[in-house]
Amino acid sequence: MPTIPIVVLVLFNAVLAGVLVLRPAITGRLEGKILAFSVLFFLPLFCLLVGMDNEMERSKSTAFCLSCHIMEPYGKSLHVDDPTYLAAAHYQNHRVPADEACYTCHTNYAMFGTFKAKLGGLRHLYVYYLGTQPRPEDIKLHEPFNNRECLHCHLGARSFEEGATHNADPATLPAIKANTLSCVSSGCHDVVHNVGHLDKVKLWKEAAQ
Amino acid sequence: MTVSGKMERRLEISGTFIILGLLVEAICLLWSRPIAFVVFACLGGLLIGVGVLLFLYSLVTLDQSPNEPL
Numbered sequence: 058m059p060t061i062p063i064v065v066l067v068l069f070n071a072v073l074a075g076v077l078v079l080r081p082a083i084t085g086r087l088e089g090k091i092l093a094f095s096v097l098f099f100l101p102l103f104c105l106l107v108g109m110d111n112e113m114e115r116s117k118s119t120a121f122c123l124s125c126h127i128m129e130p131y132g133k134s135l136h137v138d139d140p141t142y143l144a145a146a147h148y149q150n151h152r153v154p155a156d157e158a159c160y161t162c163h164t165n166y167a168m169f170g171t172f173k174a175k176l177g178g179l180r181h182l183y184v185y186y187l188g189t190q191p192r193p194e195d196i197k198l199h200e201p202f203n204n205r206e207c208l209h210c211h212l213g214a215r216s217f218e219e220g221a222t223h224n225a226d227p228a229t230l231p232a233i234k235a236n237t238l239s240c241v242s243s244g245c246h247d248v249v250h251n252v253g254h255l256d257k258v259k260l261w262k263e264a265a266q
Numbered sequence: 267m268t269v270s271g272k273m274e275r276r277l278e279i280s281g282t283f284i285i286l287g288l289l290v291e292a293i294c295l296l297w298s299r300p301i302a303f304v305v306f307a308c309l310g311g312l313l314i315g316v317g318v319l320l321f322l323y324s325l326v327t328l329d330q331s332p333n334e335p336l
Contacts (some may be wrong), residue, residue, distance in 0.1 A: 067291050110309075
């Protein structure tokens with residue numbers, strides 16, 4: 058649901074609640090009782106639910122993640138004109154939705170994954186507002202990147218299953234699928250954001266627009 | 267204080283909490299920043315939750331006749 062209709066609904070609820078606060082005696086009639094139940098119970102909870110859903114959806118957007126200035130170099134890394142940059146290659150070729158690029162790779166595709174991702178986001182907020190902000194190039198993942206997040210899309214894809222490098226050694230593919238050999242391990246797809254070297258790379262034309 | 271007077275007072279208090287919660291919600295919905303997400307969920311949710319619970323508590327605890335105000 059778009060944001061503006063939700064805001065209108067929320068304000069409409071607030072106005073009706075204001076009427077009840079100013080004139081509580083109207084609950085003496087049946088219509089007043091129905092109004093009170095709607096305005097002080099049903100509508101606020103409905104507004105809270107649709108509002109929360111809206112906030113959750115918005116928090117998945119690339120713009121939301123990049124709205125903290127510490128994340129700006131990570132946003133810039135999506136525009137590097139070099140296919141070996143994993144994040145840039147995914148973003149520029151729409152292997153991930155461009156408007157949900159961060160979330161698509163950095164969520165957790167296990168049960169309650171979105172919830173866990175949001176809890177991780179709360180930790181980011183704590184550090185951003187109350188902690189000591191690290192330099193962008195010093196930011197590390199909370200835990201090693203799980204191949205499950207890559208395999209969510211790539212598992213079963215011909216380019217992944219029949220890729221020459223993946224099949225050069227028969228043990229490679231099972232190891233990737235078992236998460237014992239990381240996709241982003243050294244020598245494989247190990248150039249991801251590389252924000253410490255962005256001043257030395259060329260950017261894709263879209264970034265300049 | 268009469269039962270209806272007490273009920274009206276509780277309606278005013280729960281209504282005030284809910285209005286404050288709704289205003290916090292509206293501001294956070296229009297404010298697209300990560301901190302807005304936290305304020306929405308924690309402050310807005312808390313204010314609305316307290317208001318709704320107080321309203322429900324009033325319904326079940328105040329004994330009244332059918333013709334009196336809620």
